[in-house]
Amino acid sequence: MNAKDKQAVSGGDPRQAQGSGWLWALLVCFLVIVLDGFNTTSISFVVPKLSHDWGFAPARFTPVFVATNIGAAIGFMISGPLGARFGNRLIGLASVVLFGGSTLATMFAADIAGLSALRLVAAIGLGGALPIAITASAGIIGPKHKVAASLLVTTGMSVGAVIGGVTGGPLMSEFGWQSIFVVGGVLPFGLVPVFFRILPDERHANVSGAAQQTTNPFKVLFKEGLGVYTCLLWAFSFLIFTDVYALLFWLPTLMPAFGFAPDHASVGMAAFSVGGLAGNILMTVAVAMMTIAGTLRLKSALVLGGVLMILSLGVLSQIAVTPGTTLLLIAVIGAGLVNGIMGQTALAVSFYPPEIRATGVGWGHAVGRVGSFVGPAIGGALLSLGWPAREIVLTAVLPAAAAILVLGALALAGRRTARGFGSTAVAER
Secondary structure, X not given: OOHHHHHHHHHOOHHHXXXXXXXXXXXXXXXXXXHHXXXXXXXXXXXXXXXXXXXXXXXXXXXXXXHHXXXXXXXXXXHHHHHHHHOHHHHXXXXXXXXXXXXXXXXXXXXXXXXXXXXHHHHHHXXXXXXXXXXXXXXXXXXXXXXXHHHHHHHHHHHHHHHHHHHHHHHHHXXXXXXXXXXXXXXXXXXXXXXXXHOOOOOOOOOOHHHHHOOOHHHHOOOOOOHHHHHHHHHHHHHHHHHHHHHHHHHHHXXXXXXXXXXXOHHHHHHHHHHHHHHHHHHHHHHHHHHHHXXXXXXXXXXXXXXXXXXXXXXXXXXXXXXXXXXXXXXXXXXXXXXXXXHHHHHHHHHOOHHHHHHHHHHHHHHHHHHHHHXXXXXXXXXXXXXXXXXXXXXXXXXXXXXXXXXXXXXXXXXXXXXXXXXXXXXXO
């Protein structure tokens, strides 16, 4: 990257995003989130193996899932404020090093308590890196295409999950479950030098409007008419994350009830992640085209995905189908739910001004993470109570339907805020 490209990336000025520097910076942000997705979902396909090796029922591993999501929520909440105070470069690099080192150390876990503690620490780093990478990517392209850029980079979560689902089984069969954490721990360190180059090194101290009147970035999310939209966005995030992570973490455990051998349980997560990735790509392309045409309808696209996902959940839970059809339905469910995660990120990027964007993205994910450890906890409780797998899957319809209703409320709140707040808030349809 030349000096001009670096200034465009670090300063977030879209008018200066020239040459190949923006493409390189987007790729780096994308790869950081790929590793984030791989590490976040890795525990879900390691648990069936550990359950067998350690002689514990799968439900006993619920604390591991909960610890992962609590750690991520902490990382999301502190990322924006710490980035504003100490600089996104320092906090971004520290986050990558933290999740890489802690993931590598996880290979030495010998019991559920130790595994939970290491996942908690690693997840703080995972949660800290994501908002910074997304915010950096949104500043590269410029206001017109920032939503498409954020969708593209956030697709890395699905790519990482797909890579984990496809490679997890062979790696564990050949080298043991520890190999998953070796790969997930070593690779992030290779990105540290290049991530250093594309991250801003200045502190975001010069802000405008409400941000000038408070030193607490969190409070800015509720200033000047932003509060209603912020609360609705958090509600949507909570509901989507509840469904995504309940299914993502427990799906490998539930797959035998749908006719799959325990050794092939990771294929369910792979189908979920491949569907999410395919949906992400379609969403990104559609948003880019709508942006060019000047008719961005992000919320409408999310509603369509939600309806298709609910229909697929109903069929999967109520009708006995072939294994191939089961995987197809899981893929559609993954597309609808993972697009919801991408969508709530894109809604935050499009709505919040640059100076509080990292905080807005981070807190949206943080509240979502509350749902993402509530979901697996509920799933574990239902498993402990002996609920059939199909009935557990059917319960995912409730949060999904509620999320669609919240999207309608978000559309109304966004338009009202845009009229009263001026150009800082953008109400996407």
